[in-house]
Each structure stands twice: as C-alpha cells, then as structure tokens.
Amino acid sequence: MQKQKLIALFPEASFGAALNCIGIAQSLRALGAKPVFICHEHFQGLFAEYGFDEYPIPQVSPLSAAEHQHYWERFIERSIPYFDQTPLAQIDSYVAPAWEAIIDTAIEAEKPLQQLLTRLKPDVIVLDNVVLFPAIVNAGCPWVRMVSCAETELPDARVPPYLSGVLASDSEACARYTEQYLKAVKPAHERFSQFLASNGTPPCPPGQFLTDSPYLNLLLSPTPVRYEREQALDPQRYVYLDGCVRREAPYIVPHFPRHNDAPLIYLSFGSLGAADTGMMKRLIxxxxxxxxxxxxxxxxxxxxxxxxxxxxxxxxxxxxxxxLKECDLFIHHGGNNSFCEALYFGLPSVIIPYCWDGHDNAARAEETGVGRYLPRFADPLAALPAALEQLLADQAMQQRLQAFSERMQATRGTDLAAQAILAL
Structure with a gap:
C-alpha cells in the first residue's frame, strides 16, 4: 500500500495564518493525506479543535508559554498608540520593532524546530509566516511558502511596496516609502542575515525576511484584486488560490431587541485590533x-x-x-483572510486598518471598487455612517461582488492548494 503522505503545516502564531492553514489541511485530509500542525505552545488547542494532531515547538527560554503570550500582548499594548499613524510613520514606530521581535522568535525556535522536523520526517512542509526558518529550508524535503498576507509581500516594479498602503501609480510615494523602510529595517535585516548564515542558509534580499520557495508558492490573492506584474510569476511555482476558506458549521444569528430586520453587519479587527479596547468602545x-x-x-x-x-x-x-455567509457587509482591519473572505461571500468591505498589510488591502479595495478605505489617521468613525449607507445601497457593486463570489467558490482554493502540495 502507498504510504500516507505526512504534510506538516507551520503557521505563524496568528489566527489569520492558522485558520488559513486549517482550510488547506481540511482539503489535504479529504484527499487522503495526513496533515499535522507545528505550532507555538500558546497556540495549542486551536488545531486540535478541528481534529488535527499538534506538535508544539519546545521552549528553550526560561519563559513559560503563558509568559511568551504575555510578552506579545505587552508588545501589542505598547504599539496601540501607533495604530493611528500613517503607514509611513509606522515604519520607525511599529514595523522595524515588529521585525526585531519576529526575528527573536525565529532564532529561539530554530534548534527545537530542527529536532522536531528530524523526528517527524514530513513529506512536505507548508510555511505560512513572514520570516524564514533555516530548519525548514534544510529539512531535506520540499517546502511550500504560503503567502497569506497581501500580494504586495512579493515585490514587483508594478506592485506597491509591502505595508505601504500606497497605489502602484504613485511612484513618488512608493519611492519615499521604500527608501525609509530599507533604512529603518537594515539593522534587523543584518542581524537576520547573520542568523541565516550561521545555519547554512543564504540571506534574503534587502528589506525581506523570507525568500520564495524553489518548489511551490501559494497566494491567496483573488482575481478581482490581483495586480498586473511587470515580471509574471511562473505558474508552475506560483499558484493563485482565489481565496482559501475553511469549512465551518452553520451560524445561527441571535435575536436583536432593536433593528432585528435590518441589514446584518459583521465587525472584526482580529486579535491585534481587539486589544485596542478604547477604539472598539468608541466604535460600538x-x-x-x-x-x-x-x-x-x-x-x-x-x-x-x-x-x-x-x-x-x-x-x-x-x-x-x-x-459572513449570513451578513450583508463586513467591517474589518484589512487582514488578508478577512479581505478574501469578504470577497468569497460577495460582501462589500469597510476597511479601517491599523498596521501591516491591512493598509495594502484597504488601498486595493478602494482602487478596485470592492470596498471603502477609512484610515484611522483621518477620523474613520465620522465617515463610517455614510460609507455603510453608500455600500449597502450600491446595487451595481453588489452584482459585481456576487459574480466574484460565484467564481471564487467554484475555484475552491483549499482544494487547489491541497492538490498542488500533494503534487510535490
């Protein structure tokens, strides 16, 4: 009998990446493979809820899993004042410190990850992260880069700089952002390059902390919001999934004492955004x-x-x-899962981003006519009522979004990803 293929999925410790990988794992399991999850200790339990084996990376520091979680919670709490800044201002206040913290996590995980992969002996590793782990590159099996952030994560002359929130047509803003970004992250990049070299791994290009896989790269980016690239991506190595949505049990909408027959709107800013309880209370x-x-x-x-x-x-x-299947509109932070799932279910988006690629997806939603971008640095709460009224009344947009939804659901990105991974 043919050996069941063991696919190790390693998402970063964020719900966006984790839940994206769960959708792929569901399709891998349906195709007869055995998907398992490598995870950070404080993310244990999430994957088991969906019926998957979990392999937490052993901690080598004296901090407990709870203390590690507290470290990241404190990092986010300290960063909240920067969420109202422009993407350009966030380079120094948030982005560069975030890269330093992410690199710390990668360095700490390296030796335990080497040991775990030696024990697991997976047939393929799927990495859904923003940083490279030498242990994965050197594991002796094919590895897959899952791009669950915005498509801007893969640079191109006709694509805006990653995390910038600018339009590709604004060459001056693109150049200004790139110059400041490269300068700010240079110390982190040099430190990371030394770490890679010490583990026999070539450095990443300037300003980047993850290279493309020589085997397979999967991109969530749906067709309606995809960029035209100057350098086309090789379809043998780069597969667009048109979103990647996991399967869930039906949701029963609760009764509302007021406006119970009115349009239903879902609001989520992810785990980071939820930490900004002051903003959330003003929004409510x-x-x-x-x-x-x-x-x-x-x-x-x-x-x-x-x-x-x-x-x-x-x-x-x-x-x-x-x-989302029950809703009429989605207010979110521009996280790539949320952006893709809104399109998958044919919903217009109101995007109020606070950091990272949320800026990129917000600008792209406005540019492609699938939603509204309300920057936090420009009083989004004042603009929200009119934006909701306009989007809910826009019949032409709703018809376009419905056509996008039908195409995406017919593509079944999770199955596409699973088939491409097993083809390795």
Whole structure:
C-alpha cells in the first residue's frame, strides 16, 4: 500500500495564518493525506479543535508559554498608540520593532524546530509566516511558502511596496516609502542575515525576511484584486488560490431587541485590533446610533464591555466564514483572510486598518471598487455612517461582488492548494 503522505503545516502564531492553514489541511485530509500542525505552545488547542494532531515547538527560554503570550500582548499594548499613524510613520514606530521581535522568535525556535522536523520526517512542509526558518529550508524535503498576507509581500516594479498602503501609480510615494523602510529595517535585516548564515542558509534580499520557495508558492490573492506584474510569476511555482476558506458549521444569528430586520453587519479587527479596547468602545458607541444589526468580535476582552447596545451582539470568537455567509457587509482591519473572505461571500468591505498589510488591502479595495478605505489617521468613525449607507445601497457593486463570489467558490482554493502540495 502507498504510504500516507505526512504534510506538516507551520503557521505563524496568528489566527489569520492558522485558520488559513486549517482550510488547506481540511482539503489535504479529504484527499487522503495526513496533515499535522507545528505550532507555538500558546497556540495549542486551536488545531486540535478541528481534529488535527499538534506538535508544539519546545521552549528553550526560561519563559513559560503563558509568559511568551504575555510578552506579545505587552508588545501589542505598547504599539496601540501607533495604530493611528500613517503607514509611513509606522515604519520607525511599529514595523522595524515588529521585525526585531519576529526575528527573536525565529532564532529561539530554530534548534527545537530542527529536532522536531528530524523526528517527524514530513513529506512536505507548508510555511505560512513572514520570516524564514533555516530548519525548514534544510529539512531535506520540499517546502511550500504560503503567502497569506497581501500580494504586495512579493515585490514587483508594478506592485506597491509591502505595508505601504500606497497605489502602484504613485511612484513618488512608493519611492519615499521604500527608501525609509530599507533604512529603518537594515539593522534587523543584518542581524537576520547573520542568523541565516550561521545555519547554512543564504540571506534574503534587502528589506525581506523570507525568500520564495524553489518548489511551490501559494497566494491567496483573488482575481478581482490581483495586480498586473511587470515580471509574471511562473505558474508552475506560483499558484493563485482565489481565496482559501475553511469549512465551518452553520451560524445561527441571535435575536436583536432593536433593528432585528435590518441589514446584518459583521465587525472584526482580529486579535491585534481587539486589544485596542478604547477604539472598539468608541466604535460600538457609533454603531449604537445606526439602523443596522452588528455582530462584533471583541477577542479576549469580552469582560471589558459592561453595557452593550440593543442592536449589537458581542462575542470573543466567531466562526467567521459561517457568520459572513449570513451578513450583508463586513467591517474589518484589512487582514488578508478577512479581505478574501469578504470577497468569497460577495460582501462589500469597510476597511479601517491599523498596521501591516491591512493598509495594502484597504488601498486595493478602494482602487478596485470592492470596498471603502477609512484610515484611522483621518477620523474613520465620522465617515463610517455614510460609507455603510453608500455600500449597502450600491446595487451595481453588489452584482459585481456576487459574480466574484460565484467564481471564487467554484475555484475552491483549499482544494487547489491541497492538490498542488500533494503534487510535490
């Protein structure tokens, strides 16, 4: 009998990457493979909920998993004041420090990851991260780069700089951002290059912390928002998935004491955005004045909301694909999973980004006519009521989004990814 293929998926410690990989793992399992998850200790339990084996990376530092989680929570809390800055200002205040912290995590994980991969002996490794791990490159099996951030993560002359939130047509803004970014991250890049060299791995290009896989690279970017590239990507090595949405049980919409027959809107800013409880409370105050129903994801901070408006339902966790299937519009931070899932279910987006590739997806949504970009540095709460009214009334946009949705759902990106991985 043919040996069952063992596919090790290693997403970064974020819900976007983790849930994206769960969708791929569901399709891999359906095709007869055995997908397993390598994870950071404080992410244990999430993958087991979907029926997958978990292999946490052993900690080599004296910090416990809870203390590691607290370290990242403190990092986010310290970063909240920078979420209202422009992407250009965030380079020095948030982006460069974030790269330093991410590199610390990669260095700490390297030896335990080498040992774990030697024990697992996977047939293929799928890496959904923003940073390279030499242990994966040197594991002796094919590895896959999963680009679950915005397509801007793969540089091209006709694609805006990663994390910039500018349009490709604005060459002056692109050049200004690139110059400042390369200068700010140079110390982190040099430190990371030394780490790679010490583990027999070539350095990444300037400003980058992850190289393309020589075997296979998977991109979430849906067709309606894909960029025209100056250098076309080789379709044998780069596969566009048109989104990648996991399967969830149906969601039962709760009863709302007020506006129970009004359009249903889902709001989620991811785990990072939920930490900004001051912004979330101001946002909920605005929602309470609007003639719609709102489902609001407040993450691990549910206990901080003592009063809730009658047209708002709060929870610490929603099975997002199941919820979006019931909604009319999605307010989010521009995370790539959220951006793709909005398109997958034919929903217009109102994007209020606070960091990272949320800026890129927000600008692209506005540019391609699939949503509105409300920058946090330009009073988004004042602009929100009119944006919601406009998008909900835009019949032409809704028809376009419905056509996009039908095409994406017919593509079945999770199956496409699983087939490409098994073809290795």
């Amino acid at each position: 105050d605005t929602l309470s004045t609007l003639p719609y129903r709102f489902l609001v994801n407040v993450g691990a901070y549910r206990d901080m909301y003592t009063t809730v408006p009658d047209n708002v339902y709060l929870d610490s966790w929603f099975a997002q694909p199941a919820v």
